[in-house]
Amino acid sequence: MLDVLQHLAGGFLHVLTPVNFAALVVGLVVGMLVAVLPGLTLVMGVVLALPFTYGMSITPSIILLTAMYVSGTYGGAITSILFRIPGEPMDVPLLWDGFAMGRAGQPAEALGWTLFAALTGGLITATIMVTLAVPFAKIALTFDSPEYFSIVLFGFTSVVALGGGSPANAFISLFFGMLVSTVGVDEIYGVDRFTFGSDILRDGIGYLPVMVGAYGLGEVLVRLEQGFASPPISGDGRIATRIPSLREAWKIRGTFARSSLVGVLCGIVPGAGATIASFVSYGVEGQYGRRRRELGSGIPEGIVAPQVASTASVGGHMVPLLTLGIPGSGATAVILGAFLLHGVQPGPQIFQTQSMLVYAIFASVFLGVIGMGLLGYFAIRPLVKVLYLPEAIVSVFVVLFCLIGAYSEHNNVSDLWMIVVFGVVGYLFERWRFPIAPMVLGCILGPVAETSFLTTMISYRNDWTVFFTRPVSAAVMALTALALLYPLFRHVRRRGAAPAATGEAAR
Numbered sequence: 001m002l003d004v005l006q007h008l009a010g011g012f013l014h015v016l017t018p019v020n021f022a023a024l025v026v027g028l029v030v031g032m033l034v035a036v037l038p039g040l041t042l043v044m045g046v047v048l049a050l051p052f053t054y055g056m057s058i059t060p061s062i063i064l065l066t067a068m069y070v071s072g073t074y075g076g077a078i079t080s081i082l083f084r085i086p087g088e089p090m091d092v093p094l095l096w097d098g099f100a101m102g103r104a105g106q107p108a109e110a111l112g113w114t115l116f117a118a119l120t121g122g123l124i125t126a127t128i129m130v131t132l133a134v135p136f137a138k139i140a141l142t143f144d145s146p147e148y149f150s151i152v153l154f155g156f157t158s159v160v161a162l163g164g165g166s167p168a169n170a171f172i173s174l175f176f177g178m179l180v181s182t183v184g185v186d187e188i189y190g191v192d193r194f195t196f197g198s199d200i201l202r203d204g205i206g207y208l209p210v211m212v213g214a215y216g217l218g219e220v221l222v223r224l225e226q227g228f229a230s231p232p233i234s235g236d237g238r239i240a241t242r243i244p245s246l247r248e249a250w251k252i253r254g255t256f257a258r259s260s261l262v263g264v265l266c267g268i269v270p271g272a273g274a275t276i277a278s279f280v281s282y283g284v285e286g287q288y289g290r291r292r293r294e295l296g297s298g299i300p301e302g303i304v305a306p307q308v309a310s311t312a313s314v315g316g317h318m319v320p321l322l323t324l325g326i327p328g329s330g331a332t333a334v335i336l337g338a339f340l341l342h343g344v345q346p347g348p349q350i351f352q353t354q355s356m357l358v359y360a361i362f363a364s365v366f367l368g369v370i371g372m373g374l375l376g377y378f379a380i381r382p383l384v385k386v387l388y389l390p391e392a393i394v395s396v397f398v399v400l401f402c403l404i405g406a407y408s409e410h411n412n413v414s415d416l417w418m419i420v421v422f423g424v425v426g427y428l429f430e431r432w433r434f435p436i437a438p439m440v441l442g443c444i445l446g447p448v449a450e451t452s453f454l455t456t457m458i459s460y461r462n463d464w465t466v467f468f469t470r471p472v473s474a475a476v477m478a479l480t481a482l483a484l485l486y487p488l489f490r491h492v493r494r495r496g497a498a499p500a501a502t503g504e505a506a507r
Helices: 002-015 018-036 042-053 058-083 089-103 107-140 145-162 167-181 207-225 246-251 253-268 274-288 300-324 330-341 355-378 380-388 391-410 413-431 437-459 471-506
Strands: none
Touching (some): 018 042, 058 107, 058 300, 167 207, 167 437, 253 300, 300 330, 330 437
């Protein structure tokens, strides 16, 4: 433990260098703006920032994106409480008590509880992240290609299982992303796949145009079809924040404890993101909270529970990302893309080859949480003023950043065409209710799954039973089966219950 603290102290010194500290500050501000602006999501904001990190070194790049991720989990709470506009799906539970408290004449108190909850949840999860990462990495060092394939497969199925909506649509999206990742020259056998004689396709389809196009341009096309229906917000500018006292916070210490545990667990499980953590934590509070019957009427417990859980999930997401190379959410999938853009493969080896980078990331989460609290307290008025911008103007800048950022990576016009193509794909996915996250995960992790599977087949003479005879791989395969069967069972049961309910109503 002493070695960990020494490395963490070195990480703090590394983050406080001018370049890295500037990246931290910029990431906090931009993440907060993205969370506040209508029409933008946290994942979209991180995607738009990714191409601009290509010319930077690896450490400030990851610090920038991580800071955006941290502050973005809080920024949407401001609009949820003040204007009943959730900046992210994770902010929806805040509407039920946060907006109610604001309507009751206590907007400053509601904002204070949210800020205090985000700060507490962030510091707790950062501590747990540092504590768990090294043991996870030591266990992962014993893994071979069968274990890596089973873990990647579990990552795929858990994203599909916990993504919500139709499991069939989620599977189609995942398989489409994996198909896209196979376009180009096979890395092991050196043959062309799905190139159709095109030199552009022979180079492969990078995950960067897929992410930027599907999330950024696709969302703009969806909102264009809707006629940019979100009107600009108007207000009188009288906004303040009142931080609760320690005595007030101590009265609901049980809520803080339960929500922190839910957030960390949902962060460690691949696929269970901040949105699930927020809803689950609110549900747990509704079952076990001391004032559970008053939820929805504007009480602090209803604000603290979802905010602590969503912020606490950030550190949990970083553990499987750094130790196993498995992203647990859409934002960490983009951060994984930043690692790969700079030639760094997250996994257990990174603690030996890039230990300074790892502990700089840990330190940036601590400093990011504190900076988020300061920014949320002192800069709330100018942050809310960006809501006065019309949505159409914001969308123009989104398209501009999409094209400029993607072109800056390779200075290749073909990347712009790929962005347009996958922008249309993202629009069609949204139109037909196909989730985009499984497609992006399939595009990023598809090559990892393919390489580990083929390596296993070559090393073990095409014996596919090796995935079920090695203890760790077999255990992960069992979890994969559960992750597959549970959503299918839930979906079938829901479809069976709907006709029964209709028949009962008819009688």
